[in-house]
Amino acid sequence: MKISRFGASVAVLAALSLGLSACAANEAPDPGTGGGTTGSSLSGQLAGAGSSAMASAQETWAAEFQTKNPGVTVNYSPDGSGAGREAFAGGGVDFAGSDRAMKPEEVAPDALASSRCAPDSMAINLPVYISPIAVIYNLEGVEELNLDAATVAQIFSGKITKWNDPKIKAQNADAQLPDLNITAVHRADDSGTTENFTEYLSQLASKDWPHEPDGVWPIEGGEAAPQTSGVVDAVTNGTGTIGYADASRAGDLGVANIKVGDKYLKYSPEAAAAIVDASPLDTEGGERSQYDLAYKLDRKASGDVYPIVLVAYAIACEKYKDAKAAELVKSYLGYLASTEGQAAASEKAGAAPLSAELSGKVAESIAAIS
Template sequence: MRYQRRVAAIGLIAASALVLSACGSDENAGGGGVSAAPGVTCGGKPDLRSSGSSAQNNAMTRFVATYQQTCQGQTLNYTPSGSGAGRNEFLGGQTDFAGSDSALKDGDETTRAQARCASPAWNLPLVFGPVAIAYNVPGVTDLVLDGPTAARVFNGQITTWNDPAIAALNPGKQLPAAPIVVNFRSDESGTTENFQKYLVAASNGAYGKEAAQTFNGGVGAGARGSQGVADATKNTPNSVTYVESSFAQRGGLGMAQIINSGGGQPVPLTTESVATAINNVQISGQGNNLTLNLNSLYQTSAPGAYPIALATYEIVCSNYADDPTGQAVRAFLQTALSPGAQQALPDAGYVPLPDQFKQRVTTAVNAIQ
């Protein structure tokens, strides 16, 4: 079957549900009922292996449960070893596909993927989780920020809550004259990298730092993991952090409304606002290689679009060297796109794929050989 190209019909029903939060990369997810996925042709390799992004681990737990319910006797062993390790293990042939907060890089990684697959590799964005700018400011329950102002908070240029730049975005609110305490991830983190990418893209040069998995703002106090920064902010009045919104929710923290690059009204983090941003994101890859131009998300000007989210790719072979592996990978991803699997995501802190975007991913998944 290698290099044959057949386009399978889209056989899954799109489903979009509620949101609230993001990639619980460090902590456990809740339970929830599991139902079999309709319209999936099971079979192939019985024990798939995958590894990579810890940010999608809780989503993968739900996807695996749906896969096992749908395809009796088949399973996937997913190891949340981190995005870089996941890509390397896939390229080295140790796993059947990878989960990664970053798409394969042009050049060496793409060349190695072609050699590993004996076909092109595809980057398929399957999991999205919004990132909140979470805060603990006594007396302030509806803070508004925009990209340039947030960038100047997180690089230390704005140091008090009643700074004129913050006050201009929050007219009529009693902002304290207290110093701002920034809490950041002390460990390497895809959340940190994606949040800094937002600050770079949306600040018109105000951030002035490079985006990396380590925090480069040069200000504040470090804490390990998502739970660590959420706890530090909960326990420190007048502090602020960036964190997956499930952690902000559980900690009772405020979540800033964001004025996106189009100006206009502040946008709260909701199901609809994140889905609007995802639906408007641009795809830079060709065909079924759905690499995203994330700057189009961070710099979105769409009314009602919340602009800060992390995307995780499943990196797959478009045409596997052995048919059983291709069949099983396709079936697993089809179950992950099913209504039951998608509707379970909010409990784990992720965003179900909106219909329009989900159709693109489904088409690509159905074409895996």
């Protein structure tokens, strides 16, 4: 696949026309099956933009899909969730990737007048990528770090400024915590990862984090970096740094264990997926399509459920102005949600595969795209 670094400009996004062709000729799988037959007849250009946390998964998905459908070029630009939603609503791309669902007022036909959706169409949110958000840190000599929600909130709000603060020491009795300033790194752009992270803080540490969940970092101070890669680079290249990022991008950095109940949990795809199955659909705020699958995550769920989770959505039109675009989006998203597509994202990007129940719901919604 070609991951291009173009911005949210509709004109630039609409001009995309290049990508890698592939070498096999299998039909795109039906949603949820992962199967296929030889002799794909699909052809054309498919453009998407959005979540940088999904970049590795989108790269994998697009490469595999193009191998199965050599007549199709998929371009996905990981410019961030906010940029992706804007590009989708503005008509610059066929679909968006976003680390939060579009809100009811954003998926309404009136809000999509400039998009590639048909005039009477709503947009639908389809959860295709589930991943833990890791609290990453760079602190020499500290290989294991335990943090509860209140401590995380106080670190990122600037109330805790030293690594040897008593509140950190109390949870890490065996760690050699230095008398060193903490540099907390947050996203500089409008980010679904930030919205999920601040939602965790708001739900589990409201006394220390009195801010509403938001994709834009709500307070001053700390260090800001653009996109997932920017946060990871800033933490990696700093001293005494801490940040948050999609767990698949943590690399060799330290990753904090997060307190859940009376124990500290390491993140895992399984623990991340469990929170989605334990959460209800979001029915608040206005009308959605019957095929919309936006979830309201219950980050207080009990058991081995990792609470800092990113559920990234593929955002598509329920109905497209152009039938060929609808065919390409339907086929590509069907592959993303298929058993094969989810396995590829798990292997290459560390994502948590959709549960059988959720996979079936997503497949039903994709089948309704026209």
